[in-house]
Amino acid sequence: MAHSLRHRARVRVHLGTAEVLGRIRLLDREELKAGEETYLQLELEGLVAASRGDRFVVRSYSPMHTVGGGVVIGTDTPRYRRFRPEIMHRLATSEHGTPAELVSQYLAGLKEPATRADIAGAVGLTEPVAQGTLDELTTLGRVVAMEGYYMDAGRFAALVEEMTARLAAYQAEYPLREGMPREELRSRVGNAWPAKAFNAMLEEAARRRLVAVTARSASLPGFEPGAEMRETVERALGLVERGGFLPPGWADVTRELNLGTEESSELLQFLLRTGRLVQIADDCYWHQKTLARAREMVREYLKDKGEITVGNLRDLLNTSRRFALPLLEYFDRERLTRRVGDVRVPGRAMS
Structure with missing residues (x-):
């Protein structure tokens, strides 16, 4: 440096054809004296295009005179903590390190995966060199390669x-x-x-x-939903299945199993998601096996009679209108039946 420079001094930075104001952050001392060299950070007050290897000139803010110059060894870096030997070592690696050292250091400082292009641009390598370096580090187990991304192991x-x-x-x-x-x-x-x-x-x-x-x-590998509550799951299914064509309401099942509100909701959603229970209507849930029997009985009835009413289904299943009507409406949605006036005739699923 031609002139001394104190930490946090306001300066003018000339990079290419651009001039931008900023402050000097000295990382290992309070003052950089004339003739000394060190690594430092420039906190600029405006945007400027810069790449690794670019040269810059520093001039004092006022009165304006040339203080010194330097070389860019990194851009878009974090705000480094001062008086940390490991930081100075990292910066030395950035300046003099091999491609493998540069890439390793860059990835180790990231929390998220990076693309090859990001890595190449950050450490000043061409993409082919960066790719070869990443392949080498992956083989050594120091980098994890993913689909389009890389990460420190x-x-x-x-x-x-x-x-x-x-x-x-x-x-x-x-x-x-x-x-x-x-x-x-x-x-x-x-x-x-x-x-x-x-x-x-x-x-x-x-x-x-x-x-x-x-x-x-x-x-986690090997996780099986419901395994820890298998007894509760089987008891709930048993209660619904034993109800047959007169299934209990879910509130009755919850009460019988002494379940809390959240636990009851979780259990119901699990049984519906796995297809063991089927929702026919609001608060009307049928066991899958019971529903399959009812479906087959309706299918056979339609083959024989050609049509079916709510009363016919009630008598066929020995149930009540409360369950027969929503069941026929469910079969309408499933295209097993089709409503024509007050009767149902075979739907598309029958053909």
Whole structure:
């Protein structure tokens, strides 16, 4: 430096044809004296185009005279903490490191996956060189390659550990759900990530059998919804099945099993989602086997008689109008029957 420069001094930075005001952040001292060199950060007050390797000149704010110059070794960097030897070592690597050292250091400082283009631009490598370096680091196990993205192996392992802890907690709280919704998991683990980057990481974790994923959710490997509540599930199904063509209301099932409101809702949604119960109408749920028997009986009746009424179905199933009417309306929606006036005739599903 031609003149001394104190920490936080306001300066004029000349880069290419641009001049922009900013402040100097000295990272290892309070004052940079004439003739000394060091790594520093420039906090600019405006935008300027800069790339690794670009040269710049620093002039004092007022009166204006040339203070010194330097070379850009990184852009869009975090605000470094001062008087940290590891920071100075990192900056030295940025200036003199091999491509592998540059890429490793860059990825280790990121919380999220990065594309090859992002990595190449950040460390000042061409994309072919960056790709070769990434392939080398992946082979060495220091980088995890995903679908279009790359991540530091240590960061990936820590992220998977965090994910599995959150999935375990979610499954303990909601044992009847198929898993944690992918978007909810992203909001907890990779909130600021693009969905594509998070999904690439999640799919890589699944490929390694560290988690299990579906199109909508994620869970721990081997997780089986309902396994911890199998007895409760079977008791609920038994109550509905024993009701036959006069199934109990869900409130009656809940009361019999002594379930709380949230637990009751979770159980009902699980049984509906897995197809073990079928909703015929509001607060009218049939066991799948009972419904299958009723469907086959109606099918045979229509083949024989050609039409069926609510009264006919009531007598056929030995049920009540309260259940016969919504059941026929359900069969209308399923195209098993078709309403014509007060009777039902065979629908498309009969052909």
